[in-house]
Amino acid sequence: MxxxxxxxxxxxxxxxxxxxxxxxxxxxxxxxxxxxxxxxxxxxxxxxxxxxxxxxxxxxxxxxxxxxxxxxxxxxxxxxxxxxxxxxxxxxxxxxxxxxxxxxxxxxxxxxxxxDSVEVLPKTKDQLRTYISGLRQCIENGNMSASKREALLKRLDAFETELEKRRLNMLAVARLAYLVLSVPGTVWASVDITHKLTTNIMQTVAEAKAAEDETKQLPAVAPPKALSAPRRPAALPPPPFEDDLDDDVPF
The missing domain is CATH 1.20.120 (Four Helix Bundle (Hemerythrin (Met), subunit A))
Known part of the structure; x- marks a missing residue:
C-alpha cells in the first residue's frame, strides 16, 4: 500500500x-x-x-x-x-x-x-503592520508578473498570520525578506522604499529577539538528544551451570 x-x-x-x-x-x-x-x-x-x-x-x-x-x-x-x-x-x-x-x-x-521565535509586544506588532501595509503598496504598484505579485502578497499574508500568534517565527521573517530582496530592483516603483521597509521589519524583529534573549537568557542551542526507548532492553539470561564441572578438575 x-x-x-x-x-x-x-x-x-x-x-x-x-x-x-x-x-x-x-x-x-x-x-x-x-x-x-x-x-x-x-x-x-x-x-x-x-x-x-x-x-x-x-x-x-x-x-x-x-x-x-x-x-x-x-x-x-x-x-x-x-x-x-x-x-x-x-x-x-x-x-x-x-x-x-x-x-x-x-x-x-x-x-x-x-x-527560533520571539514574543512581539502589541506596540511592536503595530509597527510591523505599518511596514507590511507599506510593503503591500510597493508590491501592488510594482511592474512585475502576476505570478510574482501573487507569491509576494501570499507571503505577506502568511507573515501577518504569524503576527496573530503569541510568538513570531523568525523563519517567517527571513523568508519574507529573502523573497522581497530577490526581486530585481527595476520592477519596483521605488526600490529604496521597498528595501527600507524590508530592513525595518528585520531590524524591529531582531531588536525584539535581542531584548528577549537578554531578559530570559535562553539556553544555547544544542544538538538534539537521541530519543530514549520506552523500556530497558531485557537482561541476558545467566550462563547455564555446568553440573559436571567437578569431573574436569584434575585433583
Whole structure:
C-alpha cells in the first residue's frame, strides 16, 4: 500500500526541512488517516477485519520507511516483520512505542520553536503592520508578473498570520525578506522604499529577539538528544551451570 494512502502529496510537499520535524508531521498525518480508515470498518466482519490488519501493517511500513529516510532512530534501524507474522499485538506495541518517541519529538520541537521565535509586544506588532501595509503598496504598484505579485502578497499574508500568534517565527521573517530582496530592483516603483521597509521589519524583529534573549537568557542551542526507548532492553539470561564441572578438575 502506497504512502499516498496515508499522506497526500500536498502534505508531503509541506513537510518541514528539519528531518525530526518532518518525521513528526508525517506520522501525525498518517495516524489521522489510519484512524479514519479503521473507524469506517467493522472489526466483527472478517473481510473488514483483514482490511484493518492490512491498513495497520501498511502504516507501520510507512512509518519505518520514513524513519529510515529521515534517519530517525530507532526506526532507522528497525525491520518491518513479514506480513504473515504481523498480529494485532504487534500493531498495539508499535503504536505504543511510536507514541513514546513522538512525544519526545514534540517536546524537542517545542523547545526549538521557542528558541527560533520571539514574543512581539502589541506596540511592536503595530509597527510591523505599518511596514507590511507599506510593503503591500510597493508590491501592488510594482511592474512585475502576476505570478510574482501573487507569491509576494501570499507571503505577506502568511507573515501577518504569524503576527496573530503569541510568538513570531523568525523563519517567517527571513523568508519574507529573502523573497522581497530577490526581486530585481527595476520592477519596483521605488526600490529604496521597498528595501527600507524590508530592513525595518528585520531590524524591529531582531531588536525584539535581542531584548528577549537578554531578559530570559535562553539556553544555547544544542544538538538534539537521541530519543530514549520506552523500556530497558531485557537482561541476558545467566550462563547455564555446568553440573559436571567437578569431573574436569584434575585433583
Amino acid at each position: 502506497s504512502i499516498l494512502e496515508f499522506v497526500n502529496q500536498d502534505e508531503l510537499d509541506d513537510l518541514d526541512e528539519d528531518p525530526r520535524m518532518a518525521f513528526m508531521q508525517l506520522v501525525n498525518a498518517a495516524q489521522r488517516s489510519l484512524s479514519a480508515k479503521i473507524d469506517a470498518l467493522d472489526p466483527d466482519n472478517q473481510y473488514e477485519w483483514q482490511k484493518i490488519e492490512e491498513f495497520r501493517y501498511s502504516f507501520m511500513n510507512v512509518v519505518v520507511a520514513a524513519g529510515k529516510r529521515f534517519e530517525i532512530e530507532p526506526f532507522h534501524s528497525m525491520e518491518v516483520p513479514q506480513y504473515s507474522n504481523f498480529r494485532d499485538a504487534d500493531h498495539r506495541q508499535f503504536k505504543s512505542d511510536l507514541d513514546h518517541y513522538v512525544t519526545q519529538l514534540v517536546l524537542d520541537n517545542s523547545l526549538r520553536a521557542k528558541r
